[in-house]
Amino acid sequence: MQVLDRVELYLVKTPLPAPHAPSWIPGTIRTQVSMCIVRFITDDGVEGWSGFPAAGRERAGLGDLLAGLFLGQDASDIETLSERIQIMAAGGNFNWWLEPAFWDIKAKTAGLPLYKYLGGSDDRLPLYASAGELKEPQARRDEAEERLSEGFRTMKIRVHDFDEAVDIEHISDIATYMQGRMKISVDCNQAFRLTQNGDAPLWSLDRAKRFVDAAADVGLAWVEEPLFGEWHEEIARLTAHSRVPVAGGELHVMGYRELARMLKMGCYNIYQPDAMWAGGIAQSLQMARLCREQGLKFTPHCWSNGFGFIANAHVFAASGFAGEALFEYPVAPPGWTPEGRDMIFTQPFLHDNGWFNMPQTPGLGFEIDQANLKKYGRCFFKASRKETHWMPEALSDF
Incomplete structure (x- = not known):
């Protein structure tokens, strides 16, 4: 039996090439990619990595939980390891982002890329360009032209204005301008509220109905998360009303069971669980x-960091949906670029004329850039089955 023998935790902050203003966090300017990274090591030396967004030091106390729950466990027993992630959740810690590290170990041990280990055969994924910032109409037109020149045939924009007329104007302008050349979809970012740095609009069902009517009138490909994520009944009513597909499901931390209930209620036409939040790879x-089985579409959300992008790419490549749906490719230059997002890896995850070629190396398919890990990261916790080292002083200047 292959046993989880050691674990390490790092806080890493790599610089972005330019400031980035994510539409879903009003008033926030990002200048770096901040992550908590985990490294599990088995008794025979196989490493499994994963990483999750971290605003700062909020996961500094996570190490003791990881050591107590996971070390000594069978590295191949995803079901038991997932149950232990659920034990953490019972204590208030939702950490599905750990689960891809165990799959990384399993696929490396098998000598296969993860998606092939999971039975997938889609080596190339069709992409849509996922913009992450709010823009005025002319700037949005320029952005769409640039993405089209790079090979993308679909682009997702963002709206987040208090005035619904402004949001409708934005989707109408870009959809009309790009008509016949590029499909446009829109993320309303209404499923969750991140208002710590600025207020945000909260849509009602009536506003959402008016918006999807406008989206249908200009031929949008889909409307994403136009209502708060826990409003299951209202979402179902909106989807029944809408003439354009309604998508969502990225951050439902209860995972498969919640999403399956939502599906039975008729909540979405397109389901987009993110493995790092919504139950891990197995539940996705x-x-x-x-x-x-139900004749609906599936394509994961992946806007977090490079770990989230590649873990969800393996999910999509193994899902069998690559022939009928598109996978998200986050790109919002000059601030949010693959090269800036993926500095922790030796190679960024780049697209090829609007397609993504799945990595063919075993596991999740990346190598950690050890020089950048040392330069931009701090290891603040190490444990083996024999001893534990918690190093809060490593974060004192971070």
């Missing part, structure tokens, strides 16, 4: 199978 694939 369960959801993909359910979508297939």
Whole structure:
């Protein structure tokens, strides 16, 4: 039996090439990619990595939980390891982002890229360009032209104005301008509220109905998360009303069971669970199978960091939906670029004329850039089955 023998935790902050203003966090300017990174090591030396967004030091106390719950466990037993992630959740810590590290170990041990280990055969994924910032109409037109020149045929924009007429103007302008050349979708970012740095609009069902009517009139490809994520009944009513597909499901931390209930209620036409939040890789694939059975679409959300992008790419490549849906490719230059997002890896995850070629190396398919890990990161916790080292002083200047 292959046993989880050691664990390490790092706080890493790599610089972005320019400031980035994410539309879903009003008043926030990002200048770096801040992550908590985990490294599990088995008794035979196989490493599994994963990483999750971290605003700062909020996960500094996570190490003791990881050591107590995971070290000594069978590295291949995803079901038991997932149950232990659920134990953490019972204590208030939702950490599905750990689960991809265990899959990384399993696939490396098998000598296969993860998606092939999971039974997938889609080596190339069709992409849509996922813009992450609010823009005025002319700037949005320029952005769409640039993405089109790079090979993308679909682009997702963002709206987040208090005045619904402004949001409707933005989707109408870009959809009309790009008509016949590029499909446009829109993320309303209404499923969750991140208002710590600025207020944000909260849509009602009536406002959402008016918006999807306008979106249908100009031929949008889909409307994403136009209502608060826990309003299951209202979402179902909106989807029943809408003439354009309604998508969502990225951050439902209860995972498959919640999303399956939402599916039975008729909440969305397109389900987009993110494995780093919504139950891990195994539950995301369960959801993909359910979508297939029910004749719905499936494509994961992946806007977080490079770990989130590649873990969800493996989910999509193993899901069988690559022939009928598009995978998200976050790109918002000059601030949010693959090269800036992926500095922790030896190679960024770049697209190829609007397609993504799945990595063919075993596991999740990346190598950690050890020089950048040392330069931009701090290891603040190490443990083995024999001893534990918690190093809060490593974060004192970070």
